[in-house]
Amino acid sequence: MASITIRDVYKSYAKMQVVHGVNLDITSGEFVVILGPSGCGKSTLLRMIAGLEEISGGTIAIDGAIVNRLEPRERGCAMVFQNYALYPHMSVAQNIGYSLKVAGVPTAERTQRIQAVARILELEQLLDRKPMALSGGQRQRVAMGRAMIREPKVFLFDEPLSNLDAKLRVQMRSEIRKLHRRLSATSVFVTHDQVEAMTLADRLVVMNGGRVEQVGTPSEIYSRPASRFVATFVGAPAMNMLEGEVTLDGLSLLGGSRRLAVSRAGLPVGTKVAVGIRPEAVRLVAPGTPGALNATVDLVEELGAGRVVYVDLDGAAFSVMTSEAVHPAPGSAVGLQFSEADLHFFSSETGSRLDVFKASVPVPAL
């Protein structure tokens, strides 16, 4: 159990800077997920915590002690790798026990601890096998066992589930969650899969382009994204974004072809904004319904429990998620209705959130 404090950490390779001044506080026992697209610097950040990557600037402290200059083994972290990185020539038991062997733990105690870990992970029957004779999920569990046996202060996961098939991934996800509840060790988990991130995280860190975009609980991040990037990255299908401009009586969208009457609460007329609305916050109504935006259906995707309806709004693509039993034919006209509370506004220039529109009345289209 340990807290991690990251202060102004940046990382550069030769001339390229890949992580730009990250600040992050991870409290003891917390499960933090770092989410971001590939190349956003999330793995680099994790590897800097682990000590596998040198820190170009700033400090990382574990339990208050700065670890910048410490070797990985001295930091008390254990890591689970994306490709498991099991030693191919060692049996499962040897793989799990290797760190203890290096540390010079006597054989008797080692065997006992290997047994204990194997019991938790249900690997007891497989201890004599070589990694090659294991399935993906079993290898994953061995990798977890290897991390667990050291009783580390911090668990680091580098996309550990991305090599598993969909079903196993869901299963391992809940196993990791259960394991964390049981060990309650501080955990940092890196992934590009937002479902994984949402389900696992106590707190979610969204990164983009080497910067932290937002830190918050999964529901905070979903309901109040701090930037346009977070808004479109988290949530599937992605949040709809429409370019607009603040006018005297509300908003003019898509170069003036559509208008919404919303309170503009202090934003100066002429401010360029991006208006975001989640597909699941939009209701499909009959075309021509008062207060609804009219659009043409492009495509309907059947999900079983619901449908994603892709519509065309004056050339702009827009998606609607509905669980109602409506099956609009492609090419037919529909009306889109939503309430003002579900709208998110972002600055067109900086992409950051503008918190000015507050009312929760149905939005009348003009």
Added chain:
Amino acid sequence: MVERTPILNFLTHVILFLGFVFCVAPFVIVVIAASHNLKDVNDVPMSLLPGSDFWINIKTAWTTADLGPKLLNSFIMAAGVAAGKVIISALTAFSIVYFRYPGRMLIFWLVFITLMLPLEVRIVPTYAVVANVLSPYQTILDLTGLSWLIEKISGVQVSLSLGLLNSYTGLILPLIATATGTFLYRQFFLTVPDELTEAARMDGAGAVRFFIDILLPLSRNNMAALGTIMFLWAWNQYLWPLLITTDQSHATAVTELKQLIPNVGGIPEWNIAMAGTLIVMLPPLVVVVVMQRWFVRGLIATEK
């Protein structure tokens, strides 16, 4: 594309068989010649039906050339060279692949360039060094005037001397340095996933630990392949053992074969010479047969 027609199958087998005959024929002739008596072996043409003196010839060859100790010498040298090469090249490649230090690429290329300097090319300086390993240091001391200084101060004349002629060390050491082995290991180490290295670091293993616990067991097949090749190569060395073993006690089997080859004007005992050849050929043959499985695995792609 794999063709499977009876005619083509037949044709490929014929080609294969011709190749086999081509390779094996000289060997068969050696075996037959070794089984003839003195008169039959000198018949023109020599009879290709085996004679009955095989064991007698083997025994004569063994005692005439004193092959027992010579085979042991050969074995010590070949095994020493093979082991030395495997160890040295593994260490060199480990350093080149896993450590970042200035001059790393320079060292790699220096090692690589030695491919163009086989023993035969550098045999005179190598001989000079082996004759007195310390002679380079003596030269340095002489040139810097240090030996003169020491002599003036203490009255002791500096004369460093450590000869390796007629010793196993002298036989083995100069043959150990190898670029091929380093290169083979380097290529293999490059295929070992980085994550394995990192996992070992996370598990607390230092460089030496990682090398011994992870890298060496993984490169078992490579070691077997390199060891086999180098054993054969060292066993067949002729020029170097001939040069530095003036004393019979350290002569190797391959150089001693010449004892069995009839001199001009001597008795043409080619049957004995062939029998000796067979004996000398046997150990490498056994090594290849035994090591074949690992040998092939070490040279093809790594198992996954």
